[in-house]
Amino acid sequence: MMNRIHARAALAAGLPLAVAAGPATAANWLVLNSAEAPEGAPNMSVFGFIQPTYRNIDDSDKAPNGRRPIFNTLSPDRSSSQGFNLARARLGVRGALNNTDEDIHYFLLTEWGNNGITRLADPDGGSHGPQLTDASLTFRHLAGGGSDDIWEPGVSLRIGQFQWPLVDEGLRAIPTYDYISFSEVSRQQVLERYVRANGDPTNETPNQLSGFDGAISSYRDIGAMAFDEFRITEHWEGTWAAGLGNGNGINRGDNDDNQDVYLRAQAAYVFDGVHRGNPRREDFKVYAWSQQGDRVFDANGDGTLDGGEEFERNRHGLGFHFYRQPWRLSGEYIFGNGMVYNGTNPPFTDPGEDIGDVLPKMAWGEDNEFDGWYLDAAWFVQPNKLALQARYDVLNRLNEFDGDGQFASGGHPERVFETWTLGLQYWVHPIKSQWTLSYRIRDLEAPHNDGADKVGSTMGNEIALQYFHLFNAGG
Numbered sequence: 001m002m003n004r005i006h007a008r009a010a011l012a013a014g015l016p017l018a019v020a021a022g023p024a025t026a027a028n029w030l031v032l033n034s035a036e037a038p039e040g041a042p043n044m045s046v047f048g049f050i051q052p053t054y055r056n057i058d059d060s061d062k063a064p065n066g067r068r069p070i071f072n073t074l075s076p077d078r079s080s081s082q083g084f085n086l087a088r089a090r091l092g093v094r095g096a097l098n099n100t101d102e103d104i105h106y107f108l109l110t111e112w113g114n115n116g117i118t119r120l121a122d123p124d125g126g127s128h129g130p131q132l133t134d135a136s137l138t139f140r141h142l143a144g145g146g147s148d149d150i151w152e153p154g155v156s157l158r159i160g161q162f163q164w165p166l167v168d169e170g171l172r173a174i175p176t177y178d179y180i181s182f183s184e185v186s187r188q189q190v191l192e193r194y195v196r197a198n199g200d201p202t203n204e205t206p207n208q209l210s211g212f213d214g215a216i217s218s219y220r221d222i223g224a225m226a227f228d229e230f231r232i233t234e235h236w237e238g239t240w241a242a243g244l245g246n247g248n249g250i251n252r253g254d255n256d257d258n259q260d261v262y263l264r265a266q267a268a269y270v271f272d273g274v275h276r277g278n279p280r281r282e283d284f285k286v287y288a289w290s291q292q293g294d295r296v297f298d299a300n301g302d303g304t305l306d307g308g309e310e311f312e313r314n315r316h317g318l319g320f321h322f323y324r325q326p327w328r329l330s331g332e333y334i335f336g337n338g339m340v341y342n343g344t345n346p347p348f349t350d351p352g353e354d355i356g357d358v359l360p361k362m363a364w365g366e367d368n369e370f371d372g373w374y375l376d377a378a379w380f381v382q383p384n385k386l387a388l389q390a391r392y393d394v395l396n397r398l399n400e401f402d403g404d405g406q407f408a409s410g411g412h413p414e415r416v417f418e419t420w421t422l423g424l425q426y427w428v429h430p431i432k433s434q435w436t437l438s439y440r441i442r443d444l445e446a447p448h449n450d451g452a453d454k455v456g457s458t459m460g461n462e463i464a465l466q467y468f469h470l471f472n473a474g475g
Contacts, residue, residue: 027279028268029171030239031229034158035138036105037276038150041096046473048091049175051113051466056082058460064451067348070358071444072460076119079354087466088174089113092134103141107162109134116216117250119355120193132251133218136160143228151231151274158243159224161250165241165264165289166190167317168332170219176279178328178378178425180438180464183393184417185334185372188341190291190315192217194249196305197298198345199359212360214249221245221260222253232267237274237283239266247293247313256310260293271324282325288318295339297364311364312338328378328389335371339364340398342413347455363413365402372396372417384430391421412448415456419443432470439463 036042059072059081073081092109096102111117112130121131138158145154165171167190169182182191194213225243232238246253247260266287270277277283294310319332342361349358374393381388395417423438440463444456 027172027176027277027281027283028229028237028239028266028285029168029173030165030227030241030264030266031276032278033107033163033171033173034105034136034225034227035140035143035156036094036096036102038143041102041105043098044093044095044473046093047470048472049088049468049470050086051088051174051468052084053087053180053464053466054082054084055180055462055464057462061458061460063348063455063458065348067350069455069458070344070347070349071442072458073349075355076114076116077354078349078358079352081460086113087115087180090133090174103139105138105140107134107136107138107160108132111218116191116193117218118215120212121215121251131215132161133220134160134162136162151229153228153230155226155228157224157226161220161222162225163219164221164223164225164243164245164262164291165227166219166262166291166315167289167334168287168319168321168330173279175468175470178376178389178436179391179421179423180436180466181421181440181462183372183374183391184395184419185370185374185393188343188395188397188417189336189370189372190317190334191219192249192313193341193360195341195360195362196296197301197303198361200301211358212355214252217249220250221247221262222250223259223262225262231274234273235269235271237268237270239268240264245293247295256294256296258294258310260291262289262291264289282323284320284322284324286318286320289316291315297339297362299364312366314338325383326380328380328387329376331373331375333371333373335369337369338366340368340370340401342398343415363398363401367400367402368398369400370395370397371399378425385427387425389423389425391419393417393419393421412446414447414449415452416445416447417443418445434468436466436468437464 055074057072063069089112094107097104110130111133117131118128136158140156142154143156144150144152167186169186193216196213223243223245225241227241229239241264243262244259248255266285268283268285270283292314295313296305296310299309315336317332317334321330340363342363344358345361372395376391378387378389397415398413420441421438426435441461442459444459446452446456
């Protein structure tokens with residue numbers, strides 16, 4: 001039994017986290033994250049990875065009031081502008097149940113690092129305890145319509161807590177992610193933060209609902225999702241997914257008697273013919289996705305969640321991804337309305353303060369809008385060894401907004417983030433080990449608010465270095 005586990009743990013095509021450190025990042029992530037390979041699926045694959053990271057943000061420019069802007073500090077703690085961190089440390093197991101004709105697949109994953117999952121699970125208590133990020137079952141009895149050919153139209157069902165098919169950056173297995181940081185539009189507006197009320201910084205005892213309320217979503221939710229992959233032609237593959245989730249993040253249940261609706265459709269041209277493949281598959285894909293739901297929010301700031309304090313939160317995106325060495329090119333446009341994450345107020349943090357001391361803000365009106373996009377390109381100087389890359393991303397936050405009282409005392413809330421990320425990736429081992437170096441050139445403007453614009457002009461650039469190492473039951 002253990003020999004079988006060891007032999008297959010690192011190389012199983014259906015185990016994206018075990019092959020994910022390879023230099024290619026084109027794949028059908030929706031399927032790879034949800035199900036094992038159609039043939040030879042292991043009964044158990046034990047795997048894990050660590051990502052020690054060093055980051056340094058230039059915080060030499062202070063705000064006009066002499067304080068340090070929060071955007072020049074390191075997440076998740078927000079207490080320093082430079083240092084080392086164990087950004088992620090995950091341990092998991094997945095496979096197919098051998099007493100079900102391998103039609104039921106399971107996936108379990110835990111997070112042990114210092115990040116928004118572990119740190120915000122208890123922002124005031126300083127706890128860095130491990131968190132369960134994934135726990136799901138996938139039923140493949142009707143994949144391929146119940147026939148022996150999985151490429152015939154059919155349907156599979158996944159239930160539990162897992163990654164949902166949202167922004168392409170969030171759908172990929174983390175070890176295959178090409179940059180250390182997500183684009184701003186993905187990080188701020190799709191990667192969800194949970195805030196139950198906007199605390200008043202002038203109040204010495206803000207109401208009990210202000211501040212962060214639990215771990216970031218990490219693009220995950222609890223619910224049920226139907227999906228299917230099928231062959232259109234010899235080279236074209238189609239994939240769809242539709243599901244319902246609580247819309248309340250990880251490790252907790254629904255809190256508003258409403259479910260989020262998740263939808264995704266994509267088509268991929270596979271250069272060497274449609275096949276299951278793995279993260280090394282060379283293809284060109286186009287896709288569109290949507291997340292629509294409601295959130296409860298103490299808009300009145302009275303410490304209670306009253307009837308009617310439910311607000312829309314809608315996110316949508318469409319994009320493409322091309323990968324064929326020596327080139328990679330991808331882009332995505334993302335937009336949404338309703339509950340828009342609006343940073344922190346006041347937007348400062350002093351040495352010694354941490355994430356439990358800041359007051360995050362939400363703009364809750366259904367007319368609040370944002371949009372953003374990113375474009376990424378890479379050249380593999382040495383195939384499967386060394387790649388140079390660059391990404392440009394933009395976030396227009398609250399470029400349209402509901403002015404009925406929300407922002408009466410805060411001026412015009414629009415903010416424009418523009419970021420260039422330059423870097424390289426170097427693979428020590430094509431599967432298990434890689435280095436990523438990046439330099440982010442960051443700019444923040446407040447087009448209609450002179451005071452906020454002066455604070456935004458102090459945003460510093462960042463240099464970061466990250467090492468990735470995979471381990472599995474086979475060594």
